[in-house]
Amino acid sequence: MVKVSDLSEFFESDTAIIKYNNLDTLNQSFLTVLIILIITAAILFLITTFFAFFLISRITKPLIALKNSSFSTAAGITIS
Numbered sequence: 001m002v003k004v005s006d007l008s009e010f011f012e013s014d015t016a017i018i019k020y021n022n023l024d025t026l027n028q029s030f031l032t033v034l035i036i037l038i039i040t041a042a043i044l045f046l047i048t049t050f051f052a053f054f055l056i057s058r059i060t061k062p063l064i065a066l067k068n069s070s071f072s073t074a075a076g077i078t079i080s
Contacts (some may be wrong), residue, residue: 004018
């Protein structure tokens with residue numbers, strides 16, 4: 001990153017200050033944080049997907065049993 005500050009209004013001759021800063025360390029830090037965020041998002045997505053399928057099966061199992069027993073009752077079959 002380069003920044004040029006014009007100081008001509010404070011001196012009789014044209015004067016400027018040029019500041020240079022290497023941004024490699026900043027870019028490396030940004031990439032590290034980005035990788036951590038992507039990995040965390042992927043892990044959280046997998047966990048929430050697992051729990052969603054787990055909860056869906058826990059909810060649908062009793063409903064399927066209720067459906068089967070109602071069909072059996074309608075057909076006149078007794079389930080003990």
